[in-house]
Amino acid sequence: ELGYFYLQEFLPNNKNDIRIIIIGDRCFAFTxxxxxxxxxxxxxxxxxxxxxxxxxxLIKHSFEIYNKLGMISVAFDFLIKDSEYTLIEISxxxxxxxxxxxxxxxxEDLKWNNEDVRPELFIIETxxxxx
Numbered sequence: 001e002l003g004y005f006y007l008q009e010f011l012p013n014n015k016n017d018i019r020i021i022i023i024g025d026r027c028f029a030f031t032x033x034x035x036x037x038x039x040x041x042x043x044x045x046x047x048x049x050x051x052x053x054x055x056x057x058l059i060k061h062s063f064e065i066y067n068k069l070g071m072i073s074v075a076f077d078f079l080i081k082d083s084e085y086t087l088i089e090i091s092x093x094x095x096x097x098x099x100x101x102x103x104x105x106x107x108e109d110l111k112w113n114n115e116d117v118r119p120e121l122f123i124i125e126t127x128x129x130x131x
Contacts, residue, residue, distance in 0.1 A: 008088065014039070014079045018054060021075045021094060021119070022066045024126030028105040028117045029054045042077070049101045056110055058085055063108045072126050073119075094119070 020029040031048045062076050065087070077089040104114040 009081075010039070011079045011081050011086070011088070012039070017042070017088070018058060018078045018085070019075055020054070020058060020062045020078065021073075021099060022062055022071075023073045023119060023122040024129065025107050026105040026113075026122050027059050027062060027107070028099060028102040029059065030099075030102060047098070047101075049103055051103050051112065055085070059106050059110060061085075073123050 014034070016031050016033045018029060018031055020027060029051075031050070031053045032042065033047065058078060065076065066074055069090075071092070073092065075091040075094050076087055077091070078085045079088050080086070099117050099119055102117040104112060105117055106112055
């Protein structure tokens with residue numbers, strides 16, 4: 001794409017972001033911490049895969065967005081703005097090896113499944129499902 005300039009609002013005082021990935025009816029997520037002396041969390045290599053750090057309302061909201069977009073696979077990045085989570089970025093691609101560290105996944109009804117996270121298999125299953 002050419003001919004435009006993209007700006008993103010700077011949201012100070014965030015020490016991390018939350019990445020939520022949805023493929024079909026599965027959602028997995030993790031917390032990414034900022035690089036040292038930097039405001040960016042993406043690519044820092046410093047992450048927590050604890051499901052306890054992911055707010056359930058953020059998962060529910062992510063499924064709502066996902067369903068409206070009608071996508072098969074999507075990643076959402078959230079930061080806090082004015083003491084509430086705000087969506088700052090939507091991605092269609094991601095590195096699968098990182099996500100295999102997740103403890104499991106949620107379904108749209110917010111049921112936790114303590115199973116292996118295999119994004120590539122989730123995509124194939126979603127493509128061939130009757131949903």
